[in-house]
Ligand code: BES
Ligand code: MN
């Protein structure tokens with residue numbers, strides 16, 4: 001055992017206890033009722049950073065939830081790594097599907113996590129993951145081994161699209177200035193096959209409202225003679241994909257960066273079993289855009305999905321009604337080169353054109369963001385690659401993810417620095433779902449791997 005492993009071994013229980021404290025506060029950003037808990041969590045994060053010896057710890061007030069900043073600047077000639085994370089979490093609903101309380105963290109064993117996993121909302125996304133950095137830095141500061149400068153930016157609005165962060169990073173551009181950005185808020189293939197997330201999808205998110213008559217009508221008196229907005233909306237939505245599951249919005253694919261054959265071959269090397277995949281989510285057959293594999297469909301191809309649809313009568317029993325309104329929330333995951341504003345515009349134009357004269361359609365855009373690709377030849381990626389190889393004893397596979405962290409492409413625009421996505425979660429960790437968890441193996445392996453990143457990055461930086 002080296003000194004790092006010994007340090008982790010000695011302080012294991014305390015690390016878990018400290019994370020538990022953070023997990024006990026329900027910092028749900030989507031619901032304004034939780035403002036006090038958000039404020040409390042920001043304070044907990046700030047005090048955790050103070051305790052490990054960070055300087056200039058402060059809560060930056062924004063239009064929305066506070067951003068926690070801290071740093072340890074040891075020498076301005078050395079490179080600076082900015083660690084980004086988010087202390088806000090998704091709502092815990094549906095509550096009745098949780099096997100233990102979402103905000104009362106508990107350790108349980110699972111097939112995939114025989115060494116135990118922490119079950120709680122935010123365990124993996126993202127409290128458990130950014131906390132690995134806090135503990136890795138604790139080790140480096142305590143043992144006097146910090147090789148470079150570090151800064152923390154832990155925000156509280158990631159799960160609602162980071163509405164205040166753009167203004168904040170522009171206002172505090174100097175404060176957050178960095179040479180590379182490090183984020184643990186994604187996943188890896190498995191505990192025996194590490195991977196580094198090399199891509200994130202962008203997002204365009206819209207809400208549509210279809211209005212027919214000015215009020216709900218008796219479906220006997222009026223049914224058949226007046227357009228039903230739910231029928232119409234369903235038809236309009238169905239028209240957004242063709243028989244090959246391609247999106248029919250004109251111009252939608254114009255800017256899509258197509259993968260080269262070599263890239264596709266590279267991607268196909270990642271271990272993946274369709275049967276296991278189908279079984280894990282209880283489907284009998286996969287589905288998606290013709291001509292692409294499941295891994296491609298869920299990472300490097302753009303998509304359009306209805307996230308929710310409602311209208312009319314949904315109470316008990318049967319009520320005969322021809323509804324006045326129908327609604328849907330629709331998200332489009334975007335890939336490199338697609339511009340979210342342009343896509344929202346194309347969607348709007350096309351969707352309006354699908355509407356018959358018998359209804360009116362209103363479209364409201366929500367948050368969006370561009371996709372991001374980490375350059376594999378960057379020193380940040382190389383440093384991460386070396387770090388994983390050392391602690392997992394096997395080289396990590398680069399793997400683009402289908403998820404989004406919209407702020408990442410903005411970081412690139414504002415700071416001109418690359419983002420390295422060192423995620424230690426697993427796809428099966430149920431983030432955003434009931435029974436979210438984070439493996440203890442993953443938590444401690446993360447704490448062990450992160451310090452090597454700092455060392456390799458600093459060395460590569462000096463030689464570049
Ligand atoms: N940490 C996730 C994103 C993620 C998870 C990316 C796993 C890759 C692998 C993040 O907290 C998240 O949930 N992002 C949202 C977008 C946001 C605008 C609400 C998403 O991807 O749906
Ligand atoms: Mn996250």
Ligand code: MN
Nearest residue numbers: 090125159432
């Ligand atoms: Mn999330």
